[in-house]
Amino acid sequence: MIYLNGDFLPIEEARVPVLDRGFIFGDGVYEVIPVYSRKPFRLAEHLLRLQHSLDGIRLQNPHSDSEWSDMLEQVIAGNEGDDQYLYLHITRGVARRDHAFPKGAVPTVFIMSNPLLAPPRELLATGVAAITASDNRWLRCDIKAISLLPNVLLRQMAVDAGAMETVLLREGFMTEGAASNIFVVKNGILLAPPKNHLMLPGITYDVVLELAAAEKIPCEVREVSEYEVRTAQELLLTSSTKEIMPITRLDDKPVGDGKPGTMFALLHRLYQSYKQTTMRGAPSIS
Numbered sequence: 001m002i003y004l005n006g007d008f009l010p011i012e013e014a015r016v017p018v019l020d021r022g023f024i025f026g027d028g029v030y031e032v033i034p035v036y037s038r039k040p041f042r043l044a045e046h047l048l049r050l051q052h053s054l055d056g057i058r059l060q061n062p063h064s065d066s067e068w069s070d071m072l073e074q075v076i077a078g079n080e081g082d083d084q085y086l087y088l089h090i091t092r093g094v095a096r097r098d099h100a101f102p103k104g105a106v107p108t109v110f111i112m113s114n115p116l117l118a119p120p121r122e123l124l125a126t127g128v129a130a131i132t133a134s135d136n137r138w139l140r141c142d143i144k145a146i147s148l149l150p151n152v153l154l155r156q157m158a159v160d161a162g163a164m165e166t167v168l169l170r171e172g173f174m175t176e177g178a179a180s181n182i183f184v185v186k187n188g189i190l191l192a193p194p195k196n197h198l199m200l201p202g203i204t205y206d207v208v209l210e211l212a213a214a215e216k217i218p219c220e221v222r223e224v225s226e227y228e229v230r231t232a233q234e235l236l237l238t239s240s241t242k243e244i245m246p247i248t249r250l251d252d253k254p255v256g257d258g259k260p261g262t263m264f265a266l267l268h269r270l271y272q273s274y275k276q277t278t279m280r281g282a283p284s285i286s
């Protein structure tokens, strides 16, 4: 069961006009929100990032946070499984094709839910492969835009190479993954690129940094060079659907000793226990 413009209905019955600006221009933004034990994880943070994306494309938020929360609850209730991921999508609506903003168009709002499957244990035990590529996206990667063509092409490069993710490099520095944020471990220090217009401010990225601070894990938020990526002890990827995963091969070479490292093991454990605690109703990291 999905939500589309005020109605809850089976996905097979959902229809969007071909002149929707999402279809014509990719003119819209989205969010992906994990749901554990039927509760949205870090909802306030996801709604805040949604507002940032809407502001970035100059589209008024069609709903208040409590309206979003109600709609999301109903979609969760209408779908099977305790762990799901919500996909929320807003476009500038339906209008005659013209690049400039249409007057009086009503935003299209779509929410669906899919089962959220934790990364398989085998993958966490071996780690995954990644490749590198030049980050050829636009300069507003902080907006979670539905126009994802560069990300689609970049991630397909990984799939074609038998890898899980593409680590993006821009002018000698790492930005993020095609569909994830990337952390580097070097000399026992967790390195994270600073949030700016070159990367999506990941919700999972924030959780990892908060956990690192709470556990006094040595950590530096600063630009991370391509050299540091290529000589890393460990590489980690994070996203709402993949949580934290170890990258153990980069461009067909082992990362560190080629096995998931101690930083991954620690952060993964902390992340799992944080998830449990939050879902029991204690959302803050002390």
Ligand code: PDD
Residues within 6 Å of the ligand: 032, 151, 176, 177, 178, 179, 180, 181, 199, 200, 201, 202, 203, 204, 205, 238, 239, 240, 241
């Ligand atoms: N993608 N960077 C990019 C380019 C992403 O697409 C994502 C997530 C992230 C991680 O952000 P978060 O931790 O908030 O999920 C970083 C989602 C999962 C997707 O597009 O399906």
